[in-house]
Amino acid sequence: MPHHCNAVDAAAKGIKPPPPPQHQQQLLMVRRVAASGKLLSAASSHLLFRATLLATLSLVFLFTLHYPSLLSHSFHLSSSPSSISSNTLPASRSSSHRILLGSSPSWSDVLRSATPTRRRDGGAGISVLVTGAAGFVGAHCSLALRARGDGVVGLDNFNAYYSPSLKRARASLLASRGVAVIDGDINDGALLSRLLDAAPFTHVLHLAAQAGVRHALRDPQAYVASNVAGLVSVLEAAARRPHQPAVVWASSSSVYGLNDKSPFSEDHRTDRPASLYAATKKAGEAIAHAYNHIYGLSITGLRFFTVYGPWGRPDMAYFAFARSIVAGEPITLFRGARRDFTYIDDVVRGCLGALDTAGESTGGGVRGGKKRGVAPLRIYNLGNTSPVDVARMVGILEKLLGRKANKRVVTMPSNGDVPFTHANVSRAARDFGYRPTTSLDAGLRHFVEWFVDYYKIDLAKIAKPTKRKSMAMSTASS
Numbered sequence: 001m002p003h004h005c006n007a008v009d010a011a012a013k014g015i016k017p018p019p020p021p022q023h024q025q026q027l028l029m030v031r032r033v034a035a036s037g038k039l040l041s042a043a044s045s046h047l048l049f050r051a052t053l054l055a056t057l058s059l060v061f062l063f064t065l066h067y068p069s070l071l072s073h074s075f076h077l078s079s080s081p082s083s084i085s086s087n088t089l090p091a092s093r094s095s096s097h098r099i100l101l102g103s104s105p106s107w108s109d110v111l112r113s114a115t116p117t118r119r120r121d122g123g124a125g126i127s128v129l130v131t132g133a134a135g136f137v138g139a140h141c142s143l144a145l146r147a148r149g150d151g152v153v154g155l156d157n158f159n160a161y162y163s164p165s166l167k168r169a170r171a172s173l174l175a176s177r178g179v180a181v182i183d184g185d186i187n188d189g190a191l192l193s194r195l196l197d198a199a200p201f202t203h204v205l206h207l208a209a210q211a212g213v214r215h216a217l218r219d220p221q222a223y224v225a226s227n228v229a230g231l232v233s234v235l236e237a238a239a240r241r242p243h244q245p246a247v248v249w250a251s252s253s254s255v256y257g258l259n260d261k262s263p264f265s266e267d268h269r270t271d272r273p274a275s276l277y278a279a280t281k282k283a284g285e286a287i288a289h290a291y292n293h294i295y296g297l298s299i300t301g302l303r304f305f306t307v308y309g310p311w312g313r314p315d316m317a318y319f320a321f322a323r324s325i326v327a328g329e330p331i332t333l334f335r336g337a338r339r340d341f342t343y344i345d346d347v348v349r350g351c352l353g354a355l356d357t358a359g360e361s362t363g364g365g366v367r368g369g370k371k372r373g374v375a376p377l378r379i380y381n382l383g384n385t386s387p388v389d390v391a392r393m394v395g396i397l398e399k400l401l402g403r404k405a406n407k408r409v410v411t412m413p414s415n416g417d418v419p420f421t422h423a424n425v426s427r428a429a430r431d432f433g434y435r436p437t438t439s440l441d442a443g444l445r446h447f448v449e450w451f452v453d454y455y456k457i458d459l460a461k462i463a464k465p466t467k468r469k470s471m472a473m474s475t476a477s478s
């Protein structure tokens, strides 16, 4: 109901009306200041001055509406639903960070999370801002960093590309291990700057992205917003700090596109992307070059090869196929597709190795683009080095789930997919000892163990499905 209706009703009942909503208060304030501006201008007869004043005030008003993070003094951690408390909810102007769950941590909460604890290996801990921390790779990396004693603060916008409840569950896990996850967007440059000012982060692990090769056909702008504009926002914030953190970020095997030399090496052609997703990741690599060149920002790009495992992404084929097999629904297989499926633990080791060897940035925002010298600019494949037919991946899932898939094999559509991927990882092996060790059989076994536990699936019942039992999955999942 509009506020004036409430006020009229209240007056009719002889009740003092409640204060107007905050935006109306702001409007009143603007009007009052504008009125004093009028008096001033009347006195001086400077019409131009009056117009300028009003325009400035309007801009300030619009700015405060759209950038409340500048006014807020608290962040919003995602955590388990049980930690929701009305008395920890932020002031109304802080709510643009899409706060849905969680307490409102103070700066000291964020600082505590960012502070390294004693490292098991005796090394000095690093402090990492992880974007996309409630995502698949982000959550695993955050846990691994925390487990070895590094400082970690997460940032995630919990968008609905796939189940936000799965992202919330990952964030709850992180919260239980002492990792603060802020509910915010990488395109909120003011938030990023405040965060990087708040704690002495040595590194940014930038994993927030719009993922998914085929989804780019449906929502192309999301890829530009996250993978291009979002990357620029993160690099801008990092580059402008007086003490620039080193940035490690997620590129993709998809940048190899139509490259037919195998295995894919970092110096192979990447100028023929087959999807918009790939094109935005390739653009990201070019953008990284510019920020390294201009600002002396240490930047490392990691080309991930079809990463899979527990707490994975439901939009990926192995995960979607598992769900369909359990539900007794058909799956569509692209004939002849092969992937260098890479297990999450191997990728996490690669990410930590890249962080540990990132090297120093050589610039500082206050110097206006000046840098002391050349900063590291690196790119690495993080793959498994042994491609597997997608049909074989399905066979492994069938065995682990104890149920045959209902397969429909079709010609691969030419809508962004590439027929095969195969990583040469010798550069990552040389520079930080990256050595993938997990076979697809072992990795999928770990995935299925988590999958049946998370979705409360009884595999004994799945093996001989009835109509009623095959429904179990959809009701258990969120």
Ligand SMILES: O=C(O)[C@H]1O[C@H](OP(=O)(O)OP(=O)(O)OC[C@H]2O[C@@H](n3ccc(=O)[nH]c3=O)[C@H](O)[C@@H]2O)[C@H](O)[C@@H](O)[C@H]1O
Pocket: 211, 212, 213, 251, 252, 253, 254, 304, 305, 306, 307, 315, 316, 317, 318, 332, 333, 334, 335, 337, 338, 339, 390, 412, 417, 419
């Ligand atoms: O390495 C990457 O950089 C990318 O890896 C992942 O892309 P992809 O390798 O395409 O993984 P994914 O969709 O799981 O399809 C796997 C296989 O199943 C085949 N596939 C797929 C769907 C289908 O219905 N049928 C099918 O056969 C399909 O042809 C393919 O051969 C990430 O999603 C992406 O975000 C990015 O990180």
